[in-house]
Amino acid sequence: MPIRVAIVGSGPSGFYTAEALAKSAADCEIDIIERLPAPHGLIRYGVAPDHQTTKNVSRNFDKTAARDEVQFFGNVEVGRDVCLAELRDMYDAVVLAIGSPEDRTLGIPGEDKQGVIGSAAFVGWYNGHPDFVDLNPDLNSANVCVIGNGNVAIDIARLLVKNRQELAPSDITGDAMETILASAVTDVYMLGRRGPVEAKFTNVELREMGKLEQCVPQIDADVIPDSVPEDLEMSDRDRRLREKNLATLREFVGRPADQLPKRVHFEFYAAPREILGGDKVEGIRLERTQVVDGRAVGTGEYFEIETSLVLPAVGYRSSGMDGIPFDDDNGIVFNDDGRVDDGLYAVGWIKRGPTGVIGTNRPDGQEAAKQILEDIPIGRKPGREALAEVLASNGARVVDYNHWLTLDAYERAQARAGAPREKVVTVAAMLGILDGA
Numbered sequence: 435m436p437i438r439v440a441i442v443g444s445g446p447s448g449f450y451t452a453e454a455l456a457k458s459a460a461d462c463e464i465d466i467i468e469r470l471p472a473p474h475g476l477i478r479y480g481v482a483p484d485h486q487t488t489k490n491v492s493r494n495f496d497k498t499a500a501r502d503e504v505q506f507f508g509n510v511e512v513g514r515d516v517c518l519a520e521l522r523d524m525y526d527a528v529v530l531a532i533g534s535p536e537d538r539t540l541g542i543p544g545e546d547k548q549g550v551i552g553s554a555a556f557v558g559w560y561n562g563h564p565d566f567v568d569l570n571p572d573l574n575s576a577n578v579c580v581i582g583n584g585n586v587a588i589d590i591a592r593l594l595v596k597n598r599q600e601l602a603p604s605d606i607t608g609d610a611m612e613t614i615l616a617s618a619v620t621d622v623y624m625l626g627r628r629g630p631v632e633a634k635f636t637n638v639e640l641r642e643m644g645k646l647e648q649c650v651p652q653i654d655a656d657v658i659p660d661s662v663p664e665d666l667e668m669s670d671r672d673r674r675l676r677e678k679n680l681a682t683l684r685e686f687v688g689r690p691a692d693q694l695p696k697r698v699h700f701e702f703y704a705a706p707r708e709i710l711g712g713d714k715v716e717g718i719r720l721e722r723t724q725v726v727d728g729r730a731v732g733t734g735e736y737f738e739i740e741t742s743l744v745l746p747a748v749g750y751r752s753s754g755m756d757g758i759p760f761d762d763d764n765g766i767v768f769n770d771d772g773r774v775d776d777g778l779y780a781v782g783w784i785k786r787g788p789t790g791v792i793g794t795n796r797p798d799g800q801e802a803a804k805q806i807l808e809d810i811p812i813g814r815k816p817g818r819e820a821l822a823e824v825l826a827s828n829g830a831r832v833v834d835y836n837h838w839l840t841l842d843a844y845e846r847a848q849a850r851a852g853a854p855r856e857k858v859v860t861v862a863a864m865l866g867i868l869d870g871a
């Protein structure tokens with residue numbers, strides 16, 4: 435009997451696990467279960483729409499989905515159409531690849547005001563994620579404050595200041611593109627609670643900020659150290675990468691603020707302390723910091739920035755899934771290098787937290803496949819057939835991979851000139867297109 439595996443989640447970690455299992459010598463039957471009709475998770479809904487080369491990996495996922503061993507069950511929600519306990523009864527192994535879809539919060543006063551939008555929601559909105567299609571962000575603010583110095587923060591800042599020529603070839607939704615182009619935004623503040631050496635964005639992303647057609651980066655020369663301090667412990671590679679960031683930031687120094695119509699201000703040593711205003715955001719209060727033993731410590735000096743839009747991009751988290759032991763402090767499932775319980779595994783961000791690039795998920799998937807094949811030498815459970823029965827009895831409307839390819843072709847046909855696709859942004863519209871196909 436084949437080893438029957440259900441993978442919950444069709445983002446990179448899910449697909450890399452399916453690939454590793456399908457390519458192994460063992461006889462496996464692999465079902466990928468996805469809440470949305472469209473697969474690929476973070477590739478489709480998280481990666482910046484103007485970073486199309488990163489999205490090319492989805493072609494490999496198409497090849498995996500086309501393998502005989504693999505079947506895609508889209509538009510199937512665990513907890514609604516089938517529950518985790520049922521899956522564990524039906525399959526020899528269940529792999530959780532559910533990512534970290536929620537925003538970490540700042541924990542400061544005023545965070546609940548209208549006009550504070552976390553990066554999961556904001557990125558989801560411009561990427562056409564069905565959960566955020568009605569976000570309707572009010573971009574009628576000259577100043578926008580993006581909190582955080584990671585790659586998500588820099589993605590958001592960049593998207594907000596690009597012009598039509600720069601946005602058009604991306605797969606940002608037409609609606610989000612027009613909203614951004616019609617916005618009042620002229621000045622984006624990238625607020626880092628620590629300094630340039632500690633910033634987490636990578637150099638390719640930072641350099642992009644110096645090449646924008648209508649936006650000039652702004653930074654105060656005094657905050658950039660001459661080099662990464664010798665006494666900071668890190669790998670040689672890390673040190674080189676940070677030196678590169680410092681060099682890039684130095685290139686930004688002195689560019690005239692009025693050289694182009696928009697500006698991104700790199701504001702380091704600035705910790706958010708309070709979101710100001712009534713029901714709606716009117717500003718943000720920050721405290722100057724210094725970095726002591728790697729931590730941002732307040733200096734007692736405060737300043738404010740007037741804005742009606744604050745976008746915290748301070749990392750993601752998950753709240754887990756019913757019936758799984760969850761490590762709330764770290765926002766991950768309790769696991770021993772991916773093993774959660776008998777026949778239950780975790781991969782990707784839900785295993786190790788929201789860090790790393792898309793490719794970091796590949797070894798995760800390979801490790802999970804290895805563990806499954808070590809732990810379960812022979813399949814004993816019914817798998818796919820039993821799942822299909824439960825889904826049919828619950829009236830679930832399953833979207834398979836051929837359906838997805840139909841949607842994919844539809845989106846490509848609807849694309850504006852130069853863009854790869856125009857995304858269909860609601861589940862109802864996706865299903866409607868399939869009904870008409």
Ligand code: NAP
Nearest residue numbers: 540582583584585586587627628634747748749788789790
């Ligand atoms: P991240 O890299 O962990 O960055 C989070 C940022 O938020 C850090 O600068 C952090 O500062 C800051 N922060 C956290 N809590 C804060 C608070 N209370 N107040 C102020 N600042 C706070 O997370 P991310 O940007 O969400 O990215 C997630 C992962 O996806 C990362 O590994 C990232 O590299 C990856 N990613 C990659 C790309 C790409 O390759 N192009 C694009 C997007 C995302 P501290 O450092 O001081 O904690």
